[in-house]
Amino acid sequence: MRKSLQAFFLIMGRASVFWLGALGVFILSLLVTGLAEPDRTFIEHYADSVFVAAFAFPAGAGLLAGAVIQEFQHTTFATFLPAIRFRLATGFMVTGLLVSLVVVGLIATISSTPHDLAVLFAVGVGAYCLGGILIDPLSGWMTSLNVTLVLAVILSSHQLDLIAGEHPWPTFMMSIGVAAFSVSRLFARATFRRKPFRVTAPLPGRFSLEKTHQYRRHKMIQGGPVKSGWLTGYLGQNMWLWTRAAIHETYGAHVLKTFLKAVARAWPLVPLFLIYAWEDKGEMRFSEALAKSLNDALFRSPFQPQFGEHGGPYPMVMIVIAVAGILTALLSPVALGGALSYPLSRFQRATVQFRGGLADTAILLLIASPCLLAIGHLAGWFVGYEIRFDFMPFFLRVLLLTLVLMPLGYWGRVQLQEATWRKTENKLVGLILGICGFVVLVGFLTLVVTQLFTSPIMELGVLSIAVLVSRMIYWRSLVSFYTTADLA
């Protein structure tokens, strides 16, 4: 028993598991208790949160444990360790039982639930085990089924809550059945045998671009060969073509195909959402509450009165745009270096790098931002709000400031990718701090700018010039970096 627990906890005991776990608990707490809305809480009008909590917390824990186990299964030695399946399964289950016990204990102390605690406990264990194979070890289609199942459970928590109250024992048996199936699948001999050959996402804990790259490469390979009409001859000195090649190298030729495949896998979600949307309408259950919070957070400022005609700060707008901006910058293609050697001078590499940044700035501007607006309004329409645009100046302000600051992200990305020390450093904490710092900076500047200008034309002009200037500075430093640095 001691050895079994050791086998499991030694692979769980790492900083990234702690951070991801803490992040998960935080997000789930937001969902369940409604911290997302400062003035009202979810729990006020969302009465099923007990059932959701009993399900979601263990499921989150299971997801994390399952991810660690699957990453472990992907190594080349795991399959051959004697008794590994038994030992890991023991550790996994002991953890699941403890987590479910703690969650049920908390529920019992905090709220007065009408449910039999044993049933909630079983639901927790089932959710935990389901979480373990939420990202199915062997099949992408199973993953989409599992995700659908979990969403269905959360969305229909109201009905399930009633059912669990009326038929405790069938619910109990059902949960145990799900647990048994999930555990037997996660720890099957065949899973251990086939997992080393399946591309497995690295746990983002010791965040390493190197690993992320390898993973993306493997994914690209799975798409098979592709005809690239434009890539048939010598690219010459046309740096736009080289930029395209960089994007091609970073993302592969299957971007669209991969995207469509993901959409195809997500198809069960569409009818699911439609059903729940109409089913729940007007009763303020989970889906409606979620949509309402989304729209509120995006387009309704709690600070409106203090800021008068300019419109107050919309915290969610700031966070979402700033995060989208920095992530776009961090994911932008840096390629045509590393493993393959291309006939590009250092200066030309700087050029390709800069233009790659322009390409994904365009994506943020033309695709991501309109999508954000559309989703927010869709959510609002679903809840029955009228569509309003009074937040638009604020939205644009944040967007422009994000564009001004985005070169910081590009710069970090270049440093991570090209500098020689990139392989050894643990970048997770730096990355999280960097993203937070970026968001705070964007937020702070937004507030300053809001107070500073009285004329919108003036503001637009100054911010546009700032965007250009920051790109110029970025370009200068990029050139000086590429001409002087040791490249990996």
Place this chain on the structure above:
Amino acid sequence: MILVVDPHSGIPVYRQIVEQIRFHVASGVLKPGEEIPSTRALSASLGVNPMTISKAFVLLEEAKILDRRPGLPHVVRTQRGRKALATKQQQLEQALRPVVTKARQLDLDTDTTLQIFRNLLEDNTR
């Protein structure tokens, strides 16, 4: 006794060992009754597969050059006078065979060849 094996030669390693021990016995470097290192020891010092060493030992036992003693290292067998001489002759014959081929290829007649050989022998003794 020093054995030198070349694993990259086309001659199987066990043959190289057999030949060298034969030679050492014929030349008297290995005296009758002397102990030969064990299979394990030889395998370790020469860096060759233990199976190869055992194979060489079996051949040397069959040729009545080594004696097996259960649980103990092999020893060199006492060679009778006539047989010892025969072994020596065999060794030399083997060494000379390529020379004969060379002589044929050079189109040297028997007398000249023998003369050269005789000269070399005498050169060496002087």
Place this chain on the structure above:
Amino acid sequence: MNPVLEANGLTKRFDRVTALENISFKVSGPTIVGLLGKNGCGKTTLIRQLMGLHLPSEGSVSTLGRPGAELGHDELASIGYVPQEIRLLDWMTVGQHIHYVANFYPRWDGEREQRLLDELEIDTEALVGTLSSGNLQKLAIVLAVCHHPQLLVLDEPVSDLDPIVRRKLLELLLELMRDDAATIVVSSHVLRDVEKVVDRVICLDRGRLVTDAALDELKELYAEWLVVSDNGRLPEEFSESFLIAQQGNGREARLLVKDASTELASFSSTHSVSVSVRPLNLEEIFPVLIGEQL
């Protein structure tokens, strides 16, 4: 005694590609088997079959007396495996990783572990993720041998090692065979290394088994004859059945022969030629085994 490894009519297909075709052999230990073949001939696939990672499409394969798919605790505790592409837990230090793996084996030998770490100069404080490919290979070897395996399988174990470490590895293999009576399978195309330690050679070509023989046997079987005519002219072409290949210019010829040592005397008298026999080493024999002579 049960063979350590046994394959019977083993066939493996991936979609339309047949990776292994009707392969049969038996290996009883202790022995060191060299698994040879060109890139893509099926060596790695065969090893994965032996280790139970892949399952046969047809036929059967057994390892330590059990089918690959059913290897259990007792068998796994007696198997060591160094794969070609090594993936370990990047975020552990080398020391932690060894400790982790050691936990699973009843016969883990701490002394051997320490000695190998010293000899191979492995830094136990380093993070696994930061190791170079050579150091990763060394670590994988340590992880695979410290539990006194009865069967050790190494897939291209020397590809990233420097000559010094390569020699140490070969010495280690010999030691495992002597001290643990282990059966060792090494796949490699560094034939000079293989030649030093193996006593048996299994050779694959395009998924089929083309040779399974003792190394010494192969060396005795194949030879090169350098033929010089005694009277000035050689026939255009020799037609003896033991010839595999020939090259000549009318005065001299190079012949590649198989199993012909007893034919030497009659050959030289028939054609009135002098023949000097040059033995062939593994590097020279290998192309012949897969039908790409001269």
